[in-house]
Amino acid sequence: MTDTPDAGLIKHLANSPIRAPSQKAAKSVAADLKPLAAEHSEIAAVLASDGAPREFLLAALALSPYLREIALIDPQSLALAVSVPAAYLVASTIGDARDSWRNADGTLATEAELMRHLRRAKRRVSLALALNDLARLTDARHTTAALSELADAALGAAFDHLLRGGHEAGKLTLPDPDNPSDNSGLIVLGMGKHGAHELNYSSDIDIVVFFDPAAGVVKDRDEATEVFARMVRRLVRIMQERTGDGYVFRTDLRLRPDPGSTPLAFPVYAAMNYYESRGQNWERAAYIKARPVAGDIEAGERFLQELVPFVFRKYLDFAAISDIHSIKRQIHAHRGFGDIAVKGHNVKLGRGGIREIEFFVQTQQLIAGGRMPKLRLRRTDEMLVALARARWIDTTTARLLVESYWYLRDVEHRIQMVRDEQSHTLPESEAELARIALMMGDVDTKSFGKSYVRVLTNVEQCYADLFEKEQGLSGGVGNLVFTGDDDDPGTLKTLADLGFERPSDIARVIRTWHYGRYRATQSKEARERLTELTPELLRVFGATKRADEALLRFDAFLSGLPAGIQLFSLIGNNPGLMSLMVTIMASAPRLADIISRKPHVFDGMLDPGLMAELPTRAYLAERLENFLEGAQAYEEVLDRLRIVALEQKFLIGVRLLTGAISAERAARSFSHLADLIIGAALEAVREGMEEAHGRIPGGRVAVLGMGKLGSYELSAGSDVDIILLYDHDPDGDDSDGPKPLDPVRYYTRMTQRLVAALSAPTAEGILYEVDLRLRPSGNKGPVATSIRAFSKYQAEEAWTWEHMALTRARAVCGDKSLCGEARALIDEVLARPRDRAKLLKDLTEMRTLIEQEKPPRDIWDVKLIPGGLIDIEFIAQYLSLTARAEGWQPAPEDDGAAGLLTGTDPDRIAQPVDHNECTSTDAMLKVLGPGALGEEITESLRHALALWSGHAQIVRLCTESGFAPKEAPAGLIDLVTRSGETPSLASLEAEFKATSRRVRTVFQQIMA
Structure with a gap:
C-alpha cells in the first residue's frame, strides 16, 4: 500500500x-x-477503462453482495475508495470517527448524530x-489492524459522549x-x-468494562455501579443497534467476571478479588490479548x-494444563468438522483451523509466560516469532504457522465480505464455494481446495x-463456549x-457450574x-x-x-461410568439421590465384570463376608452392613436399569441380599445379647421372611416383613449371663435389637424398614413368638x-434345626383340610375390602388395579392352600442344598433356608396352575405377573412414588415401555x- 495522495487503488492495478x-x-x-458514474467522476473513470481497474471493480462487487450494497447506498465512499490511498482514507476516517462525539464548536453531539457518523465511518472503512x-x-x-483501530475509535467516541453527557446532566464530575x-477511572x-x-472483517468486539x-x-458513590451499568447499556445500543445506516460493531460483554450474576460494569477491587479467588484458566487465556x-x-x-500474576503464573500445574487443553476441545471442535474438508469446513474452529494456531500459541504463553516476559x-x-526466538519452537514451524495463519484469515475475511455475516464456515454449495x-x-474450487487442505x-x-500426548484433542461434540452472560x-x-x-x-446451567456457585464446583x-x-x-x-x-x-x-473432585475424577477416568451416570439421571431419581448422598456406592461400578456377573446368593455372600472381615465392635459391624447393603442394592438396581438382568432376577437378588443382611445382623445381635445376658438354656431362634421377602419378590426400597420365632428348654431357667433375663424378655429384647439394627438411622443410613405386623x-x-405359641395360634386362631x-x-436365617421345624410346621398348617366355599368367601371379602379402602390411582397402579398383582397373588395363594389341603407337597429345592448352609456352628445358619421354590407367586402358578386352571390360563397369568412385576420393579427402582407419565422423569417412560416390551407408552x-x-x-371365575 502506498501513502502517495495521488495514487489511489485503481492506479496500482496492472492486472486484476x-x-x-x-x-x-x-x-x-x-x-x-x-447511474453513479454521472455524479462521481472517479467511478466514471473506472467504468470507462477497458483494463484491469474495470475488470477488478466489477468482479469485486459481483462477488460480494455486501460491497455492492455499500456502493449503491454510499457512492461517495466508493468514489473515495477507488481514488484515494487506503492508508490515508482509513486513517482520516478513523480520526474523524474518534472526534464525532462533539461538534466542531466543542459542544456535545446528539446521540443520533454520533450513531450516524460512526456507522458511515464503518461503512467507508469496510469498503476501502x-x-x-x-x-x-x-x-x-493491515486489514485486521485497521478494523481494530476503528473499533477503538468508535468505543472511545461513544464513551466520551456518554461521560460528557453524564457530566452535563450532573451525574458525573x-x-x-x-x-x-x-x-x-473508567x-x-x-x-x-x-x-x-486482529479483528475479523465482520467480527463482534469483546469488551470488559470496569470502573x-x-x-x-460519580457524585453518589453508592450509585456508581448503576450509573456505569446504564452507560454500558447505552454504549451497546450506540454500537450495535441497526439503523438506516447499518451498525458499527456487535458488542459482546460476556467475558466479564461471572456474567450471569454481575453488572455490566464491575468495580476494579471486586474484579481483582474475583480473579484472585475464582478466576478460571479460560479467563487467564482470554486476558493474554486484553488491551x-x-x-x-x-x-x-x-x-x-x-x-x-493471575494470567502468567510462575508455576503451572498439570491440572491447569489439562484444563487449557479442555478449553481447546470445548471451543475448537465442531461436529462435522472433525476431518479436514473444504465444503462446510469451519476455517476458525475446524481441524487445522485458526483456533488451533491460536491455542498452539496461547497454551505455551500460559505455560512459559510467567517466567519469560518476552512471551x-x-x-x-x-508471538510465533517470539516463541521461535525463545527456542520454544523451531523457525520453520514458526514461519509455516505465520503463513498459514494469515492465509486462513484471508479465507475467513472473504467468507465474511460476501454478506457481512459473522460466519467462519465455507459454503456447502459449489456455486457459493x-x-x-x-x-x-484461485481459478476454481479445485485449485482453492488443494491450497486450503494443504494449509x-x-x-x-x-x-x-x-x-x-493429548489424543483426540481436535475431536469433540461441537462449539461449546460458556463464558460471559449472553449465549454464544x-x-x-x-x-x-x-x-x-x-x-x-x-x-x-453450565455457566453456573463453571462459575463455582455450587459447593461441588467451588474448588x-x-x-x-x-x-x-x-x-x-x-x-x-x-x-x-x-x-x-x-x-x-x-x-x-x-x-x-458436598464435593465434586472425587466423583468428577472417577467418571472422567472411566468413560463407561459417565454413560451410566447419565442413564441414572435420565430415568432414576431415586438412584441419583443415593449417589448424591453416598457417592461411594459408585465405586462398585469400577468392577469390570460387574455387568457380566449375576448377583447370585453366592456372589453376594462372598462380598458381604469380605466387607465384614475384621469388624469386631457391634456398631462397626452395623455400619459396614449399611455400607455394603446400600452399595449392593445400588448395583443390583444398576444392572436392572441397564437391562443386564431381568426384573425377576433383580427381585431374587434383592431378596438374597436381604436374607444375608438380616442373617448377619441377627448374628451381631445374638453375640451382643450373649455377652450382656448370657444364653438361654436350649435357646434357638429363627427369622421367618414373610410377604415379598418370603416370596423372593423384593424390589428396591422394599420393607421387610419378618417374624422372629424362638424355642428353649421347657424347664430351662433364665439366661446364664451377668444380667440374666427370662426367655420371654430375652427374645423380646433380641427382636427389638434386631429391628433397631436393621432400621435405626445412622450416619450410613438404614438397612431396611421392618414390619412385624x-x-x-x-x-x-408379642414381638417375639415361641414356636409352640406360633403353632397353637396358626392351628386355632389364625384368619x-x-x-x-x-x-x-x-x-x-437362624438356627438350622428351628428353621426346619418352622418349615414343617408351616407345611402342616397349610396342608390342613379347608372349606373351599368359606375360603372363596373370605378371599372375595378381603379383595372387596382392599378395593374399598385402597382404590387404585390409575391403570399404572399395578398392585391395586382390578386384575393386578393382588388378584394374581390371591389366585396363587388360593391354589396353594387348596392344593396342599388335597395332598400336594412341594419338592425340595436343589439350589441352596435344601437349606444345608455353611457356618462355623453346624447347628446355626446365617443364611436363609430355601426349603422349596413354592413361596414365590410365579412358582405357585407354574406348579399348581396347569392342573387347576389349564395351561393357557396359567401362562396368561404368569405373563401378566411378569408384566406387573417388571413394571413395579422399574418404578420402585427409579422413584419413591408411583408411575405418573406426566411427571415421570426423563428416561423412565423408555424404561417402562422396554420392560413391557412395547414400542410406546400408548401401546403399553x-x-x-x-x-x-x-x-x-x-x-x-375362580371366586365364583
Missing part, C-alpha cells in the same frame, strides 16, 4: 487478481454503477479495506470535560482479537499490570506435534444438534475436572430422549453434592388371610388394560 463469477454478473454490476484487500494492495494483517475519559478492555489488533470508585467521578481500548487508558494499563505479546503472528475461491484469486494439514500436524450462537446450535430442546437454559480442581468432562457429558446427555430433563437432574445432583395377633401380640400369608413364608397402556381385564375375568 480476481474475476467475476460470470459475464452476466459483471454486466449487472456495470448497469448498477452506470475490502477493495484493497481483494486487490492484494494490502493484506489481512469529570476532571477534564474536554477530554472526558482522562482520569475518569476502564474499557478489548478482549480476544480486538485486544490483539474505579476511587476516581470520584485498554477506550476510557481511562492509563487506569486500564495499571489494572492489567496488577493482573499479570506475553498479544498478536498471534508476533466458487465465489470464495475467486475472491482468493489445514500443515497446521494440524504442528498442533498434533505440540499436543501429541454457535454453542446454542451445538446444544440443539446434540438433542437439547432449550439450549439457552442448558447454557445457563479450582473440581472446576477443571468438570470442564474436562463437559463436552462428553453433553454428548451423552444429548443422546437421551429428554436431554434437558436429564441434565437438569444432574444439575440438581451437583447442587447438593404379620406376627401372631399383629401389633397386639384365612394369615394362612394366605403363610404360603409365602420361609425361614431366612393398551396392553395394561387388556391384561387387567383378562386377569380380572379369571379371578372372578
Whole structure:
C-alpha cells in the first residue's frame, strides 16, 4: 500500500487478481454503477477503462453482495475508495470517527448524530479495506489492524459522549470535560482479537468494562455501579443497534467476571478479588490479548499490570494444563468438522483451523509466560516469532504457522465480505464455494481446495506435534463456549444438534457450574475436572430422549453434592461410568439421590465384570463376608452392613436399569441380599445379647421372611416383613449371663435389637424398614413368638388371610434345626383340610375390602388395579392352600442344598433356608396352575405377573412414588415401555388394560 495522495487503488492495478463469477454478473454490476458514474467522476473513470481497474471493480462487487450494497447506498465512499490511498482514507476516517462525539464548536453531539457518523465511518472503512484487500494492495494483517483501530475509535467516541453527557446532566464530575475519559477511572478492555489488533472483517468486539470508585467521578458513590451499568447499556445500543445506516460493531460483554450474576460494569477491587479467588484458566487465556481500548487508558494499563500474576503464573500445574487443553476441545471442535474438508469446513474452529494456531500459541504463553516476559505479546503472528526466538519452537514451524495463519484469515475475511455475516464456515454449495475461491484469486474450487487442505494439514500436524500426548484433542461434540452472560450462537446450535430442546437454559446451567456457585464446583480442581468432562457429558446427555430433563437432574445432583473432585475424577477416568451416570439421571431419581448422598456406592461400578456377573446368593455372600472381615465392635459391624447393603442394592438396581438382568432376577437378588443382611445382623445381635445376658438354656431362634421377602419378590426400597420365632428348654431357667433375663424378655429384647439394627438411622443410613405386623395377633401380640405359641395360634386362631400369608413364608436365617421345624410346621398348617366355599368367601371379602379402602390411582397402579398383582397373588395363594389341603407337597429345592448352609456352628445358619421354590407367586402358578386352571390360563397369568412385576420393579427402582407419565422423569417412560416390551407408552397402556381385564375375568371365575 502506498501513502502517495495521488495514487489511489485503481492506479496500482496492472492486472486484476480476481474475476467475476460470470459475464452476466459483471454486466449487472456495470448497469448498477452506470447511474453513479454521472455524479462521481472517479467511478466514471473506472467504468470507462477497458483494463484491469474495470475488470477488478466489477468482479469485486459481483462477488460480494455486501460491497455492492455499500456502493449503491454510499457512492461517495466508493468514489473515495477507488481514488484515494487506503492508508490515508482509513486513517482520516478513523480520526474523524474518534472526534464525532462533539461538534466542531466543542459542544456535545446528539446521540443520533454520533450513531450516524460512526456507522458511515464503518461503512467507508469496510469498503476501502475490502477493495484493497481483494486487490492484494494490502493484506489481512493491515486489514485486521485497521478494523481494530476503528473499533477503538468508535468505543472511545461513544464513551466520551456518554461521560460528557453524564457530566452535563450532573451525574458525573469529570476532571477534564474536554477530554472526558482522562482520569475518569473508567476502564474499557478489548478482549480476544480486538485486544490483539486482529479483528475479523465482520467480527463482534469483546469488551470488559470496569470502573474505579476511587476516581470520584460519580457524585453518589453508592450509585456508581448503576450509573456505569446504564452507560454500558447505552454504549451497546450506540454500537450495535441497526439503523438506516447499518451498525458499527456487535458488542459482546460476556467475558466479564461471572456474567450471569454481575453488572455490566464491575468495580476494579471486586474484579481483582474475583480473579484472585475464582478466576478460571479460560479467563487467564482470554486476558493474554486484553488491551485498554477506550476510557481511562492509563487506569486500564495499571489494572492489567496488577493482573499479570493471575494470567502468567510462575508455576503451572498439570491440572491447569489439562484444563487449557479442555478449553481447546470445548471451543475448537465442531461436529462435522472433525476431518479436514473444504465444503462446510469451519476455517476458525475446524481441524487445522485458526483456533488451533491460536491455542498452539496461547497454551505455551500460559505455560512459559510467567517466567519469560518476552512471551506475553498479544498478536498471534508476533508471538510465533517470539516463541521461535525463545527456542520454544523451531523457525520453520514458526514461519509455516505465520503463513498459514494469515492465509486462513484471508479465507475467513472473504467468507465474511460476501454478506457481512459473522460466519467462519465455507459454503456447502459449489456455486457459493466458487465465489470464495475467486475472491482468493484461485481459478476454481479445485485449485482453492488443494491450497486450503494443504494449509489445514500443515497446521494440524504442528498442533498434533505440540499436543501429541493429548489424543483426540481436535475431536469433540461441537462449539461449546460458556463464558460471559449472553449465549454464544454457535454453542446454542451445538446444544440443539446434540438433542437439547432449550439450549439457552442448558447454557445457563453450565455457566453456573463453571462459575463455582455450587459447593461441588467451588474448588479450582473440581472446576477443571468438570470442564474436562463437559463436552462428553453433553454428548451423552444429548443422546437421551429428554436431554434437558436429564441434565437438569444432574444439575440438581451437583447442587447438593458436598464435593465434586472425587466423583468428577472417577467418571472422567472411566468413560463407561459417565454413560451410566447419565442413564441414572435420565430415568432414576431415586438412584441419583443415593449417589448424591453416598457417592461411594459408585465405586462398585469400577468392577469390570460387574455387568457380566449375576448377583447370585453366592456372589453376594462372598462380598458381604469380605466387607465384614475384621469388624469386631457391634456398631462397626452395623455400619459396614449399611455400607455394603446400600452399595449392593445400588448395583443390583444398576444392572436392572441397564437391562443386564431381568426384573425377576433383580427381585431374587434383592431378596438374597436381604436374607444375608438380616442373617448377619441377627448374628451381631445374638453375640451382643450373649455377652450382656448370657444364653438361654436350649435357646434357638429363627427369622421367618414373610410377604415379598418370603416370596423372593423384593424390589428396591422394599420393607421387610419378618417374624422372629424362638424355642428353649421347657424347664430351662433364665439366661446364664451377668444380667440374666427370662426367655420371654430375652427374645423380646433380641427382636427389638434386631429391628433397631436393621432400621435405626445412622450416619450410613438404614438397612431396611421392618414390619412385624404379620406376627401372631399383629401389633397386639408379642414381638417375639415361641414356636409352640406360633403353632397353637396358626392351628386355632389364625384368619384365612394369615394362612394366605403363610404360603409365602420361609425361614431366612437362624438356627438350622428351628428353621426346619418352622418349615414343617408351616407345611402342616397349610396342608390342613379347608372349606373351599368359606375360603372363596373370605378371599372375595378381603379383595372387596382392599378395593374399598385402597382404590387404585390409575391403570399404572399395578398392585391395586382390578386384575393386578393382588388378584394374581390371591389366585396363587388360593391354589396353594387348596392344593396342599388335597395332598400336594412341594419338592425340595436343589439350589441352596435344601437349606444345608455353611457356618462355623453346624447347628446355626446365617443364611436363609430355601426349603422349596413354592413361596414365590410365579412358582405357585407354574406348579399348581396347569392342573387347576389349564395351561393357557396359567401362562396368561404368569405373563401378566411378569408384566406387573417388571413394571413395579422399574418404578420402585427409579422413584419413591408411583408411575405418573406426566411427571415421570426423563428416561423412565423408555424404561417402562422396554420392560413391557412395547414400542410406546400408548401401546403399553393398551396392553395394561387388556391384561387387567383378562386377569380380572379369571379371578372372578375362580371366586365364583
